[in-house]
Amino acid sequence: MWHQGDKRDRDQVVFESSQGGFTQDQMEEITQQLIQTRSQRVRASMFPETLEEGIEIPSTQFDPEAPTAVQRLAEPSQMLKHAIVNLINYQDDADLATRAVPELIKLLNDEDQVVVSQAAVMVHQLSKKEASRHAIMNSPQIVAALVRAMSSSSDVETTRSAAAALHNISNHRQGLLAIFKSGGIPTLVKLLSSPVEAVLFYAVTTLHNLLLHQEGSKMAVRLAGGLQKFVMLLQRNNVKLLALVTDCLQILAYGNQESKLIILASGGPAELLRIMRSYTYEKLLWTTSRILKVLSVCSSTKPALVEAGGLHALAIHLGHQSQRLVLNCLWTLRNLSDAGTKQENADRLLQSLVQLLESNDVNVVTCAAGILSNMTCNNQRNKVVVCQIGGIEALVRVIFHAGDREEITEPVVCTLRHLTNRHPEAEIAQNTVGQINGIQVIVKLLHPPSRWPLVKAVIGLIRNLAVCPANQIPLREHGTIPTLIQLLVKSYMVTQKERSSPASESDVNPDGVQMDEIVENAVGALHILARDPHNRALITAHQIIPIFVQLLYSDIENVQRVAAGVLCEISADKEGAEQVEAEGATAPLSDLLYSSNEAVAVYAAAVLYRMSQGKPPEYQKRLSAELTNSLFRESAPWGPTNHGREANPRNPDEMYRNKMYLENQGDRYGDDRADGSYPKQRPRHERGRNDYGAVDSTVILELTPMVSSAHPDESPDQVAAWYDTDL
Amino acid sequence: MPHVGGGGGDDLASSDEIKVFKDEGEEENRSSENLTDLKSSLVTEGEEDKNDQLPVSHSFSGSKNALSSRLQEAITTAATPGKGFEPVSHSTPIGYVVSPYPHPNGTIGPSSMVSHCYFLENEVRRRLVSTCCCVTCAALCYLFE
Numbered sequence: 001m002w003h004q005g006d007k008r009d010r011d012q013v014v015f016e017s018s019q020g021g022f023t024q025d026q027m028e029e030i031t032q033q034l035i036q037t038r039s040q041r042v043r044a045s046m047f048p049e050t051l052e053e054g055i056e057i058p059s060t061q062f063d064p065e066a067p068t069a070v071q072r073l074a075e076p077s078q079m080l081k082h083a084i085v086n087l088i089n090y091q092d093d094a095d096l097a098t099r100a101v102p103e104l105i106k107l108l109n110d111e112d113q114v115v116v117s118q119a120a121v122m123v124h125q126l127s128k129k130e131a132s133r134h135a136i137m138n139s140p141q142i143v144a145a146l147v148r149a150m151s152s153s154s155d156v157e158t159t160r161s162a163a164a165a166l167h168n169i170s171n172h173r174q175g176l177l178a179i180f181k182s183g184g185i186p187t188l189v190k191l192l193s194s195p196v197e198a199v200l201f202y203a204v205t206t207l208h209n210l211l212l213h214q215e216g217s218k219m220a221v222r223l224a225g226g227l228q229k230f231v232m233l234l235q236r237n238n239v240k241l242l243a244l245v246t247d248c249l250q251i252l253a254y255g256n257q258e259s260k261l262i263i264l265a266s267g268g269p270a271e272l273l274r275i276m277r278s279y280t281y282e283k284l285l286w287t288t289s290r291i292l293k294v295l296s297v298c299s300s301t302k303p304a305l306v307e308a309g310g311l312h313a314l315a316i317h318l319g320h321q322s323q324r325l326v327l328n329c330l331w332t333l334r335n336l337s338d339a340g341t342k343q344e345n346a347d348r349l350l351q352s353l354v355q356l357l358e359s360n361d362v363n364v365v366t367c368a369a370g371i372l373s374n375m376t377c378n379n380q381r382n383k384v385v386v387c388q389i390g391g392i393e394a395l396v397r398v399i400f401h402a403g404d405r406e407e408i409t410e411p412v413v414c415t416l417r418h419l420t421n422r423h424p425e426a427e428i429a430q431n432t433v434g435q436i437n438g439i440q441v442i443v444k445l446l447h448p449p450s451r452w453p454l455v456k457a458v459i460g461l462i463r464n465l466a467v468c469p470a471n472q473i474p475l476r477e478h479g480t481i482p483t484l485i486q487l488l489v490k491s492y493m494v495t496q497k498e499r500s501s502p503a504s505e506s507d508v509n510p511d512g513v514q515m516d517e518i519v520e521n522a523v524g525a526l527h528i529l530a531r532d533p534h535n536r537a538l539i540t541a542h543q544i545i546p547i548f549v550q551l552l553y554s555d556i557e558n559v560q561r562v563a564a565g566v567l568c569e570i571s572a573d574k575e576g577a578e579q580v581e582a583e584g585a586t587a588p589l590s591d592l593l594y595s596s597n598e599a600v601a602v603y604a605a606a607v608l609y610r611m612s613q614g615k616p617p618e619y620q621k622r623l624s625a626e627l628t629n630s631l632f633r634e635s636a637p638w639g640p641t642n643h644g645r646e647a648n649p650r651n652p653d654e655m656y657r658n659k660m661y662l663e664n665q666g667d668r669y670g671d672d673r674a675d676g677s678y679p680k681q682r683p684r685h686e687r688g689r690n691d692y693g694a695v696d697s698t699v700i701l702e703l704t705p706m707v708s709s710a711h712p713d714e715s716p717d718q719v720a721a722w723y724d725t726d727l
Numbered sequence: 728m729p730h731v732g733g734g735g736g737d738d739l740a741s742s743d744e745i746k747v748f749k750d751e752g753e754e755e756n757r758s759s760e761n762l763t764d765l766k767s768s769l770v771t772e773g774e775e776d777k778n779d780q781l782p783v784s785h786s787f788s789g790s791k792n793a794l795s796s797r798l799q800e801a802i803t804t805a806a807t808p809g810k811g812f813e814p815v816s817h818s819t820p821i822g823y824v825v826s827p828y829p830h831p832n833g834t835i836g837p838s839s840m841v842s843h844c845y846f847l848e849n850e851v852r853r854r855l856v857s858t859c860c861c862v863t864c865a866a867l868c869y870l871f872e
Binding site: 164167197198199200201202204205208209238240241243244247254255283287290293294297328331334335337338341370373374376377378411414417418422460463520521524 | 741743744745746747748749750751752754762765766768769770772773774776
């Protein structure tokens with residue numbers, strides 16, 4: 001730097017710079033100048049906007065590389081300046097508002113409507129700034145005055161300003177509470193009918209904030225008739241408004257049955273579906289799909305939604321790129337699907353669902369499968385459509401990829417089970433599963449970690465697959481029979497244990513599945529598998545016949561039926577017949593001859609007949625008579641047969657097989673009830689009666705030739721005496 | 728979910744089964760938060776439409792002048808001594824000194840922009856002397872001298 005030079009040489013250059021040399025006197029003069037202009041430099045640094053233009057201030061910066069202290073402080077001091085000004089203004093706002101509030105309250109309550117109006121405008125202005133807004137929120141009286149002004153005023157400006165002010169404070173908890181406590185909700189609900197859009201928008205947004213964040217608001221809005229008003233607003237065309245209105249409805253209706261019923265009564269479903277059909281704004285579609293989802297769980301609104309075309313309206317969006325929209329539509333569809341199985345023209349929906357099975361999203365696949373399961377339930381047309389659009393292949397692919405995720409595989413297996421029976425293309429479907437190597441992965445699902453609901457569904461599917469002869473080999477090769485037998489034994493033991501000693505509910509119905517249903521399904525599957533001779537031998541080798549015989553004593557007709565059915569197959573072979581007889585089947589079968597269930601009686605007759613092969617002719621003759629008496633008795637529920645018909649002597653085995661063929665094929669494709677009703681769950685012991693189609697009476701007639709010398713005057717009781725068994 | 732047994736028909740196959748689903752989802756109030764933008768946009772739309780349809784004048788007629796002065800009076804009489812607040816005449820009841828901080832709800836009407844230079848300096852000096860005691864502030868005061 002520079003320093004004061006020697007006194008002896010005041011003219012000597014003591015400082016050198018780019019401008020040349022300076023003497024001592026010159027330096028002193030410069031210094032003085034700089035001191036005098038110091039405040040100007042500071043002002044220039046802190047408040048440059050206050051300087052006059054063109055003014056030149058001497059600089060103390062001698063080294064271009066080294067900024068002066070004031071220069072270094074320039075930026076921080078600017079920031080400090082701004083902070084202080086902000087503080088001043090904020091404090092001003094708060095102070096001002098606090099002082100103004102009491103006065104404003106009086107003005108809002110004034111008799112002169114013009115005064116009220118202007119006061120409302122002022123409050124609105126105050127509500128826009130953060131500091132003054134707090135003053136308003138902290139004054140319950142001013143909020144109450146606003147609500148009153150809004151409620152009682154006929155002046156649009158007053159209402160609008162007050163509504164706007166309330167809207168501004170509704171973004172804060174304190175404000176919400178103040179509005180709620182001063183009874184703002186009924187007034188706001190009233191404003192939902194306002195013809196002034198600005199007012200309406202403020203009312204909707206404020207109510208939305210209240211519903212979201214203020215406890216007690218939902219009930220208050222409901223009590224004030226808000227639901228009906230919101231439903232009315234669904235007729236508007238402003239997409240943002242509609243999005244908020246539907247969201248409000250969703251908040252109000254979630255978990256609240258009464259709200260759903262009110263929405264239904266106000267015509268909500270039709271308007272909501274109109275929105276789904278008419279708009280493309282994603283947010284609106286999403287919020288609407290959510291309220292639809294909430295409504296779709298209610299048993300009263302569900303049919304209304306289906307009847308108003310809900311399935312179609314939702315199906316439109318299944319290809320949308322918005323995942324949240326697709327999912328909400330799927331959940332809603334799934335909820336509705338059990339009421340929608342009779343809907344016509346579901347083709348588009350079915351197409352979309354089959355496509356969605358390819359999705360990577362677990363939820364999407366699970367939902368799609370669940371919907372397909374219901375849509376294919378007892379609906380031939382839907383079954384055919386799904387098969388024709390590659391549904392079988394898609395479903396099997398899902399099983400391949402799903403692993404042990406039961407939430408996916410269970411509805412998929414149920415759908416496959418529906419698709420493999422009771423429609424014109426069932427055989428093709430059964431065959432297709434085998435063709436695409438689906439059997440192995442399906443059989444695998446019989447094993448742990450699969451739980452009982454899945455196991456039950458798989459057993460039913462296996463039974464259907466076994467109907468297709470081509471599938472018998474792969475079924476056997478993948479170990480189906482031993483696994484089924486294992487499951488049968490396990491479930492049978494549980495049912496026996498339950499009879500002998502009381503068991504807990506979870507023992508008898510683990511995972512909510514009744515073990516006697518497992519027994520019935522497993523035996524039913526073995527029945528069809530036993531058509532194949534190799535399978536028959538395998539089944540017999542597993543020493544399971546005793547259980548089959550025991551099952552003949554069951555109280556449940558279905559169980560009797562499948563047990564008699566599998567024994568019928570087994571007894572087709574001589575060794576099998578002998579084993580069946582050896583296990584004491586004759587007695588229970590003789591009882592079952594008189595069953596009110598025709599299928600049970602016919603099976604029983606067939607087994608007895610087969611067991612009688614190779615016995616003395618006299619024995620056979622008496623048996624034939626007995627069989628005739630039982631099958632053709634007048635008290636039989638399946639009615640008298642056509643005795644006048646000419647019948648050819650036929651092998652009973654063949655007759656039996658004819659019966660099986662007829663039943664499998666075409667004359668009874670399913671139970672699409674005309675009235676659309678579904679039978680309610682009946683107690684187990686009652687099921688089976690009259691649930692099934694009558695056996696073709698011609699088949700029964702064909703059994704008569706074996707009766708070469710019937711004794712119609714002999715009563716069944718007398719004839720039964722020849723049985724060498726304990727009845 | 729509960730299973731309702733479907734109708735029978737073919738006595739060999741197990742009957743088709745309907746499943747009843749009742750999935751209402753979770754109470755997704757959180758996801759409603761992304762409607763905040765929607766709400767702001769809607770009220771703005773309402774205001775803009777209102778400006779088109781309803782020309783509102785903020786001019787003060789007789790009773791409104793009385794109102795303005797009433798409010799002004801209230802503010803003035805409630806002013807505490809020593810605060811140094813000078814009631815400044817503004818065209819709207821509420822005027823501001825320089826307002827550099829953001830206005831989330833939109834700006835208020837035409838702010839009164841008093842001359843920055845002298846008013847600001849005076850204000851800063853007064854406030855600092857009365858309230859602040861940090862070294863930096865003291866330094867600023869010094870710089871103003």
